Each structure stands twice: as structure tokens, then as C-alpha cells.
Amino acid sequence: MxxxxxxxxxxxxxxxxxxxxxxxxxxxxxxxxxxxxxxxxxxxxxxxxxxxxxxxxxxxxxxxxxxxxxxxxxxxxxxxxxxxxxxxxxxxxxxxxxxxxxxxxxxxxxxxxxxxxxxxxxxxxxxxxxxxxxxxxxxxxxxxxxxxxxxxxxxxxxxxxxxxxxxxxxxxxxxxxxxxxxxxxxxxxxxxxxxxxxxxxxxxxxxxxxxxxxxxSKLPSLExxxxxxxxxxxxxxxxxIPVPEHIYIEAAQLVRKTRPAGGTAPEWLLPLVSWGAGPRAVQDLILGAKARAALEGSYMVRSEDVRYVALPVLTHRIITTFAAQAEGLSASDIIGRLLSEEN
Missing domain, CATH: 3.40.50.300 (P-loop containing nucleotide triphosphate hydrolases)
Structure with missing residues (x-):
């Protein structure tokens, strides 16, 4: 309720x-x-x-x-x-x-x-x-x-x-x-x-x-x-930094696609991933996108900010299966494919 x-x-x-x-x-x-x-x-x-x-x-x-x-x-x-x-x-x-x-x-x-x-x-x-x-x-x-x-x-x-x-x-x-x-x-x-x-x-x-x-000669001192x-x-x-509502949805959906359980992952991912990213990944995607937007001089988070931080934020949070390792696929390969499907 x-x-x-x-x-x-x-x-x-x-x-x-x-x-x-x-x-x-x-x-x-x-x-x-x-x-x-x-x-x-x-x-x-x-x-x-x-x-x-x-x-x-x-x-x-x-x-x-x-x-x-x-x-x-x-x-x-x-x-x-x-x-x-x-x-x-x-x-x-x-x-x-x-x-x-x-x-x-x-x-x-x-x-x-x-x-x-x-x-x-x-x-x-x-x-x-x-x-x-x-x-x-x-x-x-x-x-x-x-x-x-x-x-x-x-x-x-x-x-x-x-x-x-x-x-x-x-x-x-x-x-x-x-x-x-x-x-x-x-x-x-x-x-x-x-x-x-x-x-x-x-x-x-x-x-x-x-x-x-x-x-x-020795390295220079930096300003x-x-x-x-x-x-x-x-x-x-x-x-x-403001975040449009569709960015929250985009970040959450991307993370949920990494989870083989729950019916949110694409069919091709199921035999390749044994464990997906947790809720902290969504938080870090949003925070990372906010920081990247501010560093780039943007006054609002954009989709490209989420995509920029997605690979480093998600890669270490995904556990691949022996099937993925046998095919030579890493966690970064899987995240890359998920991002390419978002286009």
C-alpha cells in the first residue's frame, strides 16, 4: 500500500x-x-x-x-x-x-x-x-x-x-x-x-x-x-545541479538492465551476468553526472553526462559468468553493449 x-x-x-x-x-x-x-x-x-x-x-x-x-x-x-x-x-x-x-x-x-x-x-x-x-x-x-x-x-x-x-x-x-x-x-x-x-x-x-x-631536468612545480x-x-x-526527471529514469533503467533476475535485463545478457549492480550504482550515476555537468560548465544534467560516467561506475559492480569469460567478454564489454542499445 x-x-x-x-x-x-x-x-x-x-x-x-x-x-x-x-x-x-x-x-x-x-x-x-x-x-x-x-x-x-x-x-x-x-x-x-x-x-x-x-x-x-x-x-x-x-x-x-x-x-x-x-x-x-x-x-x-x-x-x-x-x-x-x-x-x-x-x-x-x-x-x-x-x-x-x-x-x-x-x-x-x-x-x-x-x-x-x-x-x-x-x-x-x-x-x-x-x-x-x-x-x-x-x-x-x-x-x-x-x-x-x-x-x-x-x-x-x-x-x-x-x-x-x-x-x-x-x-x-x-x-x-x-x-x-x-x-x-x-x-x-x-x-x-x-x-x-x-x-x-x-x-x-x-x-x-x-x-x-x-x-x-626535474618536473616543474604546478600552479x-x-x-x-x-x-x-x-x-x-x-x-x-538540477536533474530532469527523465535522467533519473534513464539511470535507474540502465542499472536494472544489468540484473539477470527480475525480468529487467535483455535476453542476451542472462547467460553472461551472474550478479548485477545495486542501488548505490544509481546514486553514483546521478552524482557522477552532476559533477561532470558542472565541470563542463553545464547548468543541468544531460543524457551524455550519464553515459560518460556509466562505464567506470558500473564495470566493477557486475559479476560475469564462466560463459562470458569463455567468450572473452568482460564487464566493460557488456556495459558497452547496453549503452549502444540505448542509442
Missing amino acids: SQSVMSSTPVAPESALSDDDVAAVDRLGKVHHRLREELGRVIVGQRDTIDLLLVCLFARRHALLMGVPGLAKTLLVSKLAETMSLKFSRIQFTPDLMPMDITGTDILQDNGEGRREFEFAHGPVFANIILADEINRAPPKTQAAMLEAMQEQRITVVGKGFDLPSPFMVLATQNPVEQEGTYPLPEAQLDRFMALIELDYPSEEEEIAIARTTTG HLMTGDDIIAHQDLVRR
Whole structure:
């Protein structure tokens, strides 16, 4: 009964942006262009990667970076933090890494009055942008400590709670080549990442440019284009970007097509997918589309914004079957086909 009442209740259209918000979107669009140019001084190519990282940042979400070693993931993330005047921290995950190595712990200190007291020593998680390098190399208990910080933006150590700085973003990497001795993230934990951003090998021209850029004098310092307060203000702005009703429907229908159960998926998908994306995927599609629209200087979410973020948002949320693997089909192939059918 409650469902029928909800479905019959008219939905009020989202209001248009105020004049101040319109001006803020214009500023963000210009800063976005300058960020591309500034990062391009040290990062060759990877334009889509940069854009998706910015989408996740302004949507207040986290991202999973997937790529073979040597694709400048650490350099990209550290330089992104530099252009935004944010504190950057890199955590190398290893099999012997403990939760306290991430969060910090109480240590015994001399208080200067002849007595010793416990004092909390902050761990590397107390930064604005965290690179969790090879997160699948740490045991599940340590992974859980990192994921709790991502979800709550707060940690608990020896019964005491500590708030993490804002803005706060975690970029975790996984090595897709060597899986020996690793602890793959469960699907429920992968779902906490807004996007899976896959980095591919550069083109020949880009590879030559990389060699030319990185084998000479030291890399240039980048201009600081934003501050932490600017980012927080624009994160709030992204939440206010209007979304037409048909965009909500489009996002929900796309996610529902990935689920083999329930009669919402196309016939060809049923033997290829064992588990589809959950409701959090719809939320991330809308938030990602809002952030992308704002970065592009648009005052309203468009269908192309949803389509732009669909592949990175959905790929890691779909579990393929042995039949799909036997045919050489990946989750991204399936999402690509679903998107092509939308045209």
C-alpha cells in the first residue's frame, strides 16, 4: 500500500540554479580547463583519467585505479593534490601492513613534568587525498580499516574517535597482472568505490613524449588553482545541479538492465551476468553526472553526462559468468553493449 501511495505522489521538479550558482558553475568550468592544462605539463595523455578523477572528487566519492605498473598513477594523484593545495599521502599496502599503520596509534610520551602519557600519533590516513597503492596486497582486516575511513570519514582508535580532514578522497590501485599473495576486495567493498578507472598503455607518440618529459631536468612545480575551501564549496554546488526527471529514469533503467533476475535485463545478457549492480550504482550515476555537468560548465544534467560516467561506475559492480569469460567478454564489454542499445 505504501508503495502505491509513493508512486502516485507527484514529484516536484528540481529548481533551476540561482544566479550565484550559475556564476560558480562558470568558474568551475574555467578552472577545469586550466587543471587539464596544468596537469598536462607533467602528465602526458590520460585526459579521460584526469576528468574522471575530478568527477569523483567533486562528487565526494572514491575511485579505484586499475593499470599495470609504470603508468604514472602516483605522479598523477600527487600532482592533482598539488594543483588543489591539498595534503597528499601515499600508503603502500603490503601483507604485513596493520590497521594502526594506516590510522595511527597511541604512543607513550614524556609530558615534560616527569610523567609519561599516551599521545595519539596520526597515521597517513590524515590527509586530503590518499593513494592506497595495491590495496589488494593487504589482509582483509587492514583493508576494512581503510574502507571504514572511506565510508565514515572518521576512524576509531582504542575507543576514541577522530575526524578525518575535509575534503577527503581515497584513490586505491590494484595491479591487474600479478595476483599471487593478494586479497581481492569483496564485491560489497568494491561497491564503495564510485568508479573503476582503467589506465591503458600510452600511444607511441605519448610514450616518446613521456620519455622526453621525465628524463630531463626535474618536473616543474604546478600552479595552485584551488584551495580546500574552494573544493568543498564546489562539492556543495554539484549537489544542487538540477536533474530532469527523465535522467533519473534513464539511470535507474540502465542499472536494472544489468540484473539477470527480475525480468529487467535483455535476453542476451542472462547467460553472461551472474550478479548485477545495486542501488548505490544509481546514486553514483546521478552524482557522477552532476559533477561532470558542472565541470563542463553545464547548468543541468544531460543524457551524455550519464553515459560518460556509466562505464567506470558500473564495470566493477557486475559479476560475469564462466560463459562470458569463455567468450572473452568482460564487464566493460557488456556495459558497452547496453549503452549502444540505448542509442
